[in-house]
Amino acid sequence: MKSSCFTRASLSSILQPVFPPRSNPGRPVFCSTAVRPKPRTPLYLRPPAFRATFSELQKWHIWAKNKATSVGPTFSDLDNGPDSALLHRELNWLVEDAVENPNLIRACLDDTAPVWLRACLEELYEVWRQRIEERRPFQYVVGCEHWRDLIVSVEEGVLIPRPETEVIVDLVDDALKRNEELRNGGVWADLGTGSGALAIGIARVLGGRVIATDLSPVAVAVASYNVQRYDLQDKIAVREGSWFDPLKDVEGELSGLVSNPPYIPSKDIDGLQAEVCKHEPRLALDGGANGMNDLLRLCNGAASMLRPGGFFAFETNGETQSKILVDYMDAKMKGSFCNTMIMSDFAGIQRFVTGYRT
Amino acid sequence: MDLGQETAAVVEASTSDGLTVEGIIANNWIIYDENESDWKSHAAAIAQSIHLIKKRLRWKKLIPRLEILSEQLNKPDLWDDPTHAGKISREHGSIMSKMKEVNGFEQELFEHIDMIKLAREENDSELELVGPHFSLSRHESLKALHTLRSNIKEKELEALLAGEQDSCSCFIEVQAGAGGTESMDWASMVMQMYKSWAERRGFGITVVDEMPGELAGIKRATIKVDGEYAFGYAKAEVGAHRLVRISPFDSNKRRHTSFASVAVIPILGDGSTRVQINESDLRIERYRSGGAGGQSVNTTDSAVRITHIPTGVTASCQNERSQHQNKASAMAVLQSRLDQLEMERQAKINAEHTVSLTDINFGSQIRSYVLHPYRMVKDHRTEYEVSDPDSVLEGDLDGFILSFLSASLDKNKDDYL
Numbered sequence: 026m027k028s029s030c031f032t033r034a035s036l037s038s039i040l041q042p043v044f045p046p047r048s049n050p051g052r053p054v055f056c057s058t059a060v061r062p063k064p065r066t067p068l069y070l071r072p073p074a075f076r077a078t079f080s081e082l083q084k085w086h087i088w089a090k091n092k093a094t095s096v097g098p099t100f101s102d103l104d105n106g107p108d109s110a111l112l113h114r115e116l117n118w119l120v121e122d123a124v125e126n127p128n129l130i131r132a133c134l135d136d137t138a139p140v141w142l143r144a145c146l147e148e149l150y151e152v153w154r155q156r157i158e159e160r161r162p163f164q165y166v167v168g169c170e171h172w173r174d175l176i177v178s179v180e181e182g183v184l185i186p187r188p189e190t191e192v193i194v195d196l197v198d199d200a201l202k203r204n205e206e207l208r209n210g211g212v213w214a215d216l217g218t219g220s221g222a223l224a225i226g227i228a229r230v231l232g233g234r235v236i237a238t239d240l241s242p243v244a245v246a247v248a249s250y251n252v253q254r255y256d257l258q259d260k261i262a263v264r265e266g267s268w269f270d271p272l273k274d275v276e277g278e279l280s281g282l283v284s285n286p287p288y289i290p291s292k293d294i295d296g297l298q299a300e301v302c303k304h305e306p307r308l309a310l311d312g313g314a315n316g317m318n319d320l321l322r323l324c325n326g327a328a329s330m331l332r333p334g335g336f337f338a339f340e341t342n343g344e345t346q347s348k349i350l351v352d353y354m355d356a357k358m359k360g361s362f363c364n365t366m367i368m369s370d371f372a373g374i375q376r377f378v379t380g381y382r383t
Numbered sequence: 384m385d386l387g388q389e390t391a392a393v394v395e396a397s398t399s400d401g402l403t404v405e406g407i408i409a410n411n412w413i414i415y416d417e418n419e420s421d422w423k424s425h426a427a428a429i430a431q432s433i434h435l436i437k438k439r440l441r442w443k444k445l446i447p448r449l450e451i452l453s454e455q456l457n458k459p460d461l462w463d464d465p466t467h468a469g470k471i472s473r474e475h476g477s478i479m480s481k482m483k484e485v486n487g488f489e490q491e492l493f494e495h496i497d498m499i500k501l502a503r504e505e506n507d508s509e510l511e512l513v514g515p516h517f518s519l520s521r522h523e524s525l526k527a528l529h530t531l532r533s534n535i536k537e538k539e540l541e542a543l544l545a546g547e548q549d550s551c552s553c554f555i556e557v558q559a560g561a562g563g564t565e566s567m568d569w570a571s572m573v574m575q576m577y578k579s580w581a582e583r584r585g586f587g588i589t590v591v592d593e594m595p596g597e598l599a600g601i602k603r604a605t606i607k608v609d610g611e612y613a614f615g616y617a618k619a620e621v622g623a624h625r626l627v628r629i630s631p632f633d634s635n636k637r638r639h640t641s642f643a644s645v646a647v648i649p650i651l652g653d654g655s656t657r658v659q660i661n662e663s664d665l666r667i668e669r670y671r672s673g674g675a676g677g678q679s680v681n682t683t684d685s686a687v688r689i690t691h692i693p694t695g696v697t698a699s700c701q702n703e704r705s706q707h708q709n710k711a712s713a714m715a716v717l718q719s720r721l722d723q724l725e726m727e728r729q730a731k732i733n734a735e736h737t738v739s740l741t742d743i744n745f746g747s748q749i750r751s752y753v754l755h756p757y758r759m760v761k762d763h764r765t766e767y768e769v770s771d772p773d774s775v776l777e778g779d780l781d782g783f784i785l786s787f788l789s790a791s792l793d794k795n796k797d798d799y800l
Contacts, residue, residue: 187680373668
């Protein structure tokens with residue numbers, strides 16, 4: 026923290042920087058009982074401990090706006106990235122999260138009037154530079170993603186939950202409404218939970234418990250943090266490990282199973298927009314040669330893990346994968362599943378496969 | 384329900400010597416400044432206010448309406464349909480309280496006049512009379528008339544906003560007319576005008592939907608305006624707004640005429656009957672799909688558009704930070720649009736009692752803003768005009784709004800219609 030960052034109290038000692046270390050080579054891959062990485066507090070939840078003057082904040086805001094404008098259609102032409110309009114909207118949200126009273130920015134205050142910030146101005150310059158120049162995802166910049174009616178904490182090393190995945194919660198809700206047996210509780214699982222968004226989303230519509238698993242210790246830490254923030258520790262258990270490995274104790278007993286596994290074909294990843302391929306964890310994206318490695322594994326596992334009548338919903342890369350998956354279930358795993366269906370996302374892409382264990 | 388009270392409303396109130404509100408107005412007493420201690424001047428001003436308020440409230444229609452409502456309230460099976468019953472009893476209560484208030488003003492006016500006359504007959508300006516009714520001196524009666532005069536002036540304004548939905552919050556929607564960038568720029572100026580206006584009035588503002596133009600301005604935008612009487616005021620702005628200026632987008636510096644249409648939709652309160660929407664009648668789509676979507680794309684753009692298939696009504700939202708919230712906001716807009724359609728349908732059915740402002744067409748031109756060759760803003764409905772367009776575009780709209788509201792309610796020559 027630079028000396029010009031005036032702090033209200035000695036709070037800076039408990040605040041972590043907005044930009045974390047890029048990598049942590051010393052971190053072991055499996056560490057279920059070892060010390061977990063400490064999740065970052067989203068910007069909007071930090072105390073407004075930094076003071077700046079109104080004119081300093083204005084100056085930053087104008088600089089940031091110009092930076093957003095300078096992008097024009099460059100990124101969207103290059104790799105379908107954000108255009109200026111979208112970056113301007115993100116800038117408004119950054120102000121919303123970083124400034125104690127965000128309406129001030131539109132007010133006409135004295136140049137020297139104090140404004141309170143949740144990160145010091147130097148950080149705000151730095152993170153917006155990262156957003157534009159390094160294409161660091163906006164959600165990592167502010168440390169959270171608004172997903173359904175939740176605000177989910179995210180950070181580097183954890184997949185940012187996508188709006189498409191919000192629909193899975195509706196699919197589960199619909200299944201519960203149609204199926205009395207499912208309403209009677211039981212244990213559900215969210216595999217490859219990442220930030221924990223989906224697990225939290227379904228826990229809030231379910232009566233029963235949810236077990237969320239992830240191979241990544243960072244994801245396990247972040248998911249646990251989010252579960253705590255929504256006070257769902259009693260309903261959601263976060264376990265570390267690969268797919269069904271941490272679920273041996275509930276084999277054949279799951280009432281429901283949801284997952285947004287990695288499904289992008291390996292060769293496609295480098296062509297994705299910079300926000301995704303340069304910053305998000307490959308572990309959460311790469312689904313192998315045709316992207317189906319993990320989906321097929323989930324399929325096989327679902328047959329043994331779900332109880333009869335248990336429900337499942339998986340997200341896929343789109344029409345091709347959804348069809349392959351349904352064919353696989355109906356032909357290769359004949360008799361294991363029934364009522365398999367392909368459901369579309371809001372963009373009309375055939376995104377989800379749902380069904381029941383026979 | 385006290386029926387005596389209701390019939391009292393029909394019998395015209397008067398002073399002890401038979402002077403009525405109409406009588407006072409017919410006397411043509413000169414109205415002086417309110418600081419002049421002249422009881423006739425006060426009485427004439429109060430009588431005019433009462434007259435105006437009754438006109439604005441459609442007084443003569445209130446009485447039969449109240450009778451119909453009382454009849455329904457007395458039906459034993461009324462509460463079999465609680466929503467309907469609630470609506471009836473609310474309307475009944477609202478009319479009763481309006482009538483009671485105006486009748487109270489009348490009564491007060493006549494009492495003070497009686498007092499003053501009586502005191503004069505006694506030829507003693509400071510005489511204290513005996514009995515509870517005559518405990519005020521002439522001087523105090525005069526003072527009371529003065530207070531009544533300024534109180535009732537405020538009520539005149541309130542009576543402008545006596546419509547059923549007037550107290551609601553609302554959505555304001557601005558849409559650019561034909562003419563490309565020039566119109567889109569104009570649409571964004573109009574939207575900015577409403578944001579400033581709402582801010583001045585202390586209303587809360589949320590941008591629900593904004594579709595930017597390719598080069599400048601907006602194709603369309605919707606804001607939510609939160610606050611008491613937001614709809615009552617904003618409804619006066621419905622229609623097409625015309626701009627004449629030298630276009631900053633025309634390299635040849637020619638004069639251009641552009642249009643922007645304004646729609647205003649009330650957000651009904653919880654107690655109101657709202658249109659039931661079937662989930663199966665909706666088509667929900669991402670407004671701008673990001674290619675493959677899913678894990679391949681990380682965009683903070685989660686705009687949603689909802690179409691109500693049976694009516695073709697659509698609503699969209701893109702300013703919330705999650706798709707779920709965008710959908711919820713779009714649903715709120717859609718709900719209000721469908722409610723408004725239903726209200727318009729109902730209004731056509733009971734045209735006789737509804738104060739309908741919906742005959743103002745969404746497309747009809749209501750106001751011109753001329754920046755060149757001269758500078759003026761003129762309302763075509765009321766002829767109200769202002770020679771400083773900048774102040775209007777900065778949100779100084781109340782003059783236009785109030786003159787329109789009074790013109791539309793006061794225009795009827797027919798008394799109290």
